[in-house]
Amino acid sequence: MQKEERISIDAILKDDVLEYLTQLDLKEDFEAGKIKCNSCEDIVTFENIGIIFFEEHIPKIVCNKPYCYQNVPITR
Numbered sequence: 001m002q003k004e005e006r007i008s009i010d011a012i013l014k015d016d017v018l019e020y021l022t023q024l025d026l027k028e029d030f031e032a033g034k035i036k037c038n039s040c041e042d043i044v045t046f047e048n049i050g051i052i053f054f055e056e057h058i059p060k061i062v063c064n065k066p067y068c069y070q071n072v073p074i075t076r
């Protein structure tokens, strides 16, 4: 069950992420490799993007390492 869910998320992720980053005006930085994980400071790309979240209305991105992923403050 969980495996199927993961596949569909991966399939839609790229388009959704790009759309979302465009709305946040972060697309150019993302494509230029300038977006860093808010937790471990690795460069975040399509290969390792985890979650986009907001802190004080500022968009932040973390990579998909369990450590970074799990430390995101879920506030919405």
Ligand SMILES: [Zn+2]
Pocket: 037, 038, 039, 040, 041, 042, 062, 063, 064, 065, 068
């Ligand atoms: Zn990270």
